[in-house]
Amino acid sequence: MLTDGVSADHAPVDDGLAGDVDPLVIAGRAFASRLIVGTGGAPSLDVLARVLRASGTGLTTVAMRRVDPDGGGSVLDAVRAAGVEILPNTAGCRTAGEALLTARLAREALGTSWVKLEVVHDDHTLLPDPVELLDAARLLVDDGFVVLPYTNDDPVLARRLEQVGCAAVMPLGSPIGSGLGIRNPHNIAMIVERASVPVVLDAGIGTASDAAQAMELGCAAVLVASAVTRAADPERMAVAMRHAVLAGRCARLAGRIPRRWHAQASSPVDGLLGRP
Amino acid sequence: MPAKGVAIVSARAELVVVGGGVVGLAIAWQAAQAGTNVTVVDPAAGEAASWVAAGMLAPASESWFGEEALLRLNLLAVDRFRAFAAALETATGADIGLRRDGTLAVSYDSGDRAALARSAALRRAYGLPVEELDRAQCRRLEPFLSADVQGGVLAAGDWSVDNRRYLAALRRAVTDAGAGQLTGRVARLEVVADRVAGVTLTDGHMVAAETVVLAAGAWSGSIDGVPEPVRRGVRPVKGQLLRLRLPQRMPPVLQRTVRATVRGFDVYLVPRTDGEVVVGATVEERGFDRTVTAAAVHDLLRDAMTLVPVLGELVLAEMCVGLRPGTADNGPIVGGTDVDGLIVATGHYRNGVLQSAATAEAVMAVLTGAPLPAEWAPFTGRTAVYPPAARWPIWSRWSPARSRASPSPSTARWCPAAPGPTPGSPTVTESKS
Incomplete structure (x- = not known):
């Protein structure tokens, strides 16, 4: 029976299938939750703390350019107090050089070599700049980082990122903060099919069904920020996302029926008692 | 000691x-x-x-x-x-x-308009008086608003x-x-x-x-x-803002506070009786840092001038930093x-x-x-x-x-x-x- 209690110790939510632990593994590290939460857009630290708890997440991104790691009492403290790991990101960077600088500052301040790599072209579309992104990924991998790149839904670029040594690929569903869901499920499925690193759907999720769809497409995890932090009730949306990720993952592992053009009765029509 | x-x-x-x-x-x-x-x-x-x-x-x-x-x-x-x-x-x-004179919240692009509609619905849910205005009405209230402004909501008590x-x-x-x-x-x-x-x-x-x-x-x-x-x-929450002043012989350009989300970025313009306009503000978690950054000045001016283009004619008199107690x-x-x-x-x-x-x-x-x-x-x-x-x-x-x-x-x-x-x-x- 599915439980939906909030587990403050981030233990895997019991899906009722005894002995079936299904952790997310990135770069050799296991996470109980397949939901990664972004902190951007939270209206207050109190809401952020409640969101992190309700989501059951084990990993949270923080924009290092917008948060001073030494600034007390802020976002980083709230994340730490929730017992969640911090994944610094390079949000705001436009060039590979900036990304490397930001990643190094984060590594020094936080003591982690994991980084979510974001290199966008402009403030308005916030779409990844594929050329700069690939250059930045190479630079960071060579500098010893564990790189999780935010990318577009191009299967070729995803492959290239994996080839240069990224630990995962994080294709967008649609532009950051747009809430448009997964615009090109076919491409996401192709990326999943050919990747040998985890695929984390990152950006554009608007509501729970989008997160479930991502998992059904075979993504290993999803990253959600605005859909939760900017919802009218962020804590409740965090709960929704938690269930959605679990539901989508279970459905994926359960092996769905194929789509058919016509009907197929669920009970046999032969041999029914009393049939005239 | x-x-x-x-x-x-x-x-x-x-x-x-x-x-x-x-x-x-x-x-x-x-x-x-x-x-x-x-x-x-x-x-x-x-x-x-x-x-x-x-x-x-x-x-x-x-x-x-x-x-x-x-x-x-x-x-x-x-x-x-x-x-x-x-x-x-x-x-x-x-x-x-x-x-x-109240506060006029306006929207710029379609995403901003959706955000403003959501805000208006929230205010109604809270029992606050909400007066929705179309583009023409907004620009009658504030003639110097950009022609691209889509519409607005007036809060008379703000x-x-x-x-x-x-x-x-x-x-x-x-x-x-x-x-x-x-x-x-x-x-x-x-x-x-x-x-x-x-x-x-x-x-x-x-x-x-x-x-x-x-x-x-x-x-x-x-x-x-x-x-x-x-x-x-x-905790300190840094805010950067600008003060613009009227050059000689220019009349005040705003009658009331104008707030907006411009392509997703929040900005407000607060006029003073002598014509000064306060443009704000960033919200940053930077500890006790009180430096003015180029990006903040650029972004605030960009968004202010997108909303009210004539602001480009004003004198950039002051770049301020404050620490809000968060x-x-x-x-x-x-x-x-x-x-x-x-x-x-x-x-x-x-x-x-x-x-x-x-x-x-x-x-x-x-x-x-x-x-x-x-x-x-x-x-x-x-x-x-x-x-x-x-x-x-x-x-x-x-x-x-x-x-x-x-x-x-x-x-x-x-x-x-x-x-x-x-x-x-x-x-x-x-x-x-």
């Missing part, structure tokens, strides 16, 4: 107010008027958020999901501010630049005040009422056997007092001896503490000017043992710490505006490490099976 433990008691007062921003001064004025011997201590280093603030009195425009309790407090605050401002202007003869004039008037009023103003930075709160004894400054001098009000804004958490919930509950739930921390004689009045975040008058009223109520208005309940810990008027006979001159419900029970809401449900916030019901 004297040896540790040996303080030079340089001064003595009945009440010391730590912090000479709008909150500290409003409290000091009220207390001085009631006949108390008050001293305000402030570093006078030009760092106070009060000096930089745009001065918006905008409960509706600032309202957000899950912050209904704060909205109710802000509505009370606006009500108190009006009477307080009138009394201040009468007492000092000063004009504090109160503007009553006013503004000139923060610097307000601050100057308060200083004058406090002096005229006989309070002392001491220049210095408080390093430590002196507490003896759970009772406040005074404050010690960084230069070693001590000011002895029976009662201390902590109104040090972003610095409230940095003073030694301050109770843990305040120390951990207040708290975990964006609401203030006002009330008594476990230390006898210590009252906190801090954590006002974006609403210091707006909440200054109501805070002064609340602090006076705490001091006299009177009940606080119900709107303060979620934002105050222990309220009446002191015995009633008998202990300080002078306080009996202060009469609360009207009798209210009894003080609310203490709530442990200051401590960020253990966030619990706050009154009025939505609770998530989860079935445990």
Whole structure:
């Protein structure tokens, strides 16, 4: 029976299938939750703390350019107090050089070599700049980082990122903060099919069904920020996302029926008692 | 510097107010008027958020999901501010630049329009009056708005005040009422056997007092001896803003405060009577950093000029940085503490000017043992710490505006490490099976 209690110790939510632990593994590290939460857009630290708890997440991104790691009492403290790991990101960077600088500052301040790599072209579309992104990924991998790149839904670029040594690929569903869901499920499925690193759907999720769809497409995890932090009730949306990720993952592992053009009765029509 | 433990008691007062921003001064004025011997201590280093603030009195425009309790407090605050401002202007003869033309929130692109519609729906849900205007109506109100503006929402009750004039008037009023103003930075709160004894400054001098009000804004958490919930509950939140001034022979370009989301970025434009326009603001978690960055100036100007293109003709007179005192739930921390004689009045975040008058009223109520208005309940810990008027006979001159419900029970809401449900916030019901 599915439980939906909030587990403050981030233990895997019991899906009722005894002995079936299904952790997310990135770069050799296991996470109980397949939901990664972004902190951007939270209206207050109190809401952020409640969101992190309700989501059951084990990993949270923080924009290092917008948060001073030494600034007390802020976002980083709230994340730490929730017992969640911090994944610094390079949000705001436009060039590979900036990304490397930001990643190094984060590594020094936080003591982690994991980084979510974001290199966008402009403030308005916030779409990844594929050329700069690939250059930045190479630079960071060579500098010893564990790189999780935010990318577009191009299967070729995803492959290239994996080839240069990224630990995962994080294709967008649609532009950051747009809430448009997964615009090109076919491409996401192709990326999943050919990747040998985890695929984390990152950006554009608007509501729970989008997160479930991502998992059904075979993504290993999803990253959600605005859909939760900017919802009218962020804590409740965090709960929704938690269930959605679990539901989508279970459905994926359960092996769905194929789509058919016509009907197929669920009970046999032969041999029914009393049939005239 | 004297040896540790040996303080030079340089001064003595009945009440010391730590912090000479709008909150500290409003409290000091009220207390001085009631006949108390008050001293305000402030570093006078030009760092106070009060000096930089745009001065918006905008409960509706600032309202957000899950912050209904704060909205109710802000509505009370606006009500108190009006009477307080009138009394201040009468007492000092000063004009504090109160503007009553309301606030116009406009949208730029279709995403912004959707966001504004959502905000309007929220305001209606909160029972606030909402007047939706189309593009033409907005531009009739504000002719210099860009032709690309899609429409807007007018909040007639969201006013503004000139923060610097307000601050100057308060200083004058406090002096005229006989309070002392001491220049210095408080390093430590002196507490003896759970009772406040005074404050010690960084230069070693001590000011002895029976009662201390902590109104040090972003610095409230940095003073030694301050109770843990305040120390951990207040953090600096950096804000950068610009002041633009009219060149010669140019008439004022805005009649009222204009707020907008421009392609997803929030910006506000607050006009002053002399035509100055305050453009703000960034919200940054950068500790006590007070540097002006190129990106902030660029982005603020970009968004301001997208909304009101003629602003490009104005003089960029000042680039300001302030530190808002932030708290975990964006609401203030006002009330008594476990230390006898210590009252906190801090954590006002974006609403210091707006909440200054109501805070002064609340602090006076705490001091006299009177009940606080119900709107303060979620934002105050222990309220009446002191015995009633008998202990300080002078306080009996202060009469609360009207009798209210009894003080609310203490709530442990200051401590960020253990966030619990706050009154009025939505609770998530989860079935445990």
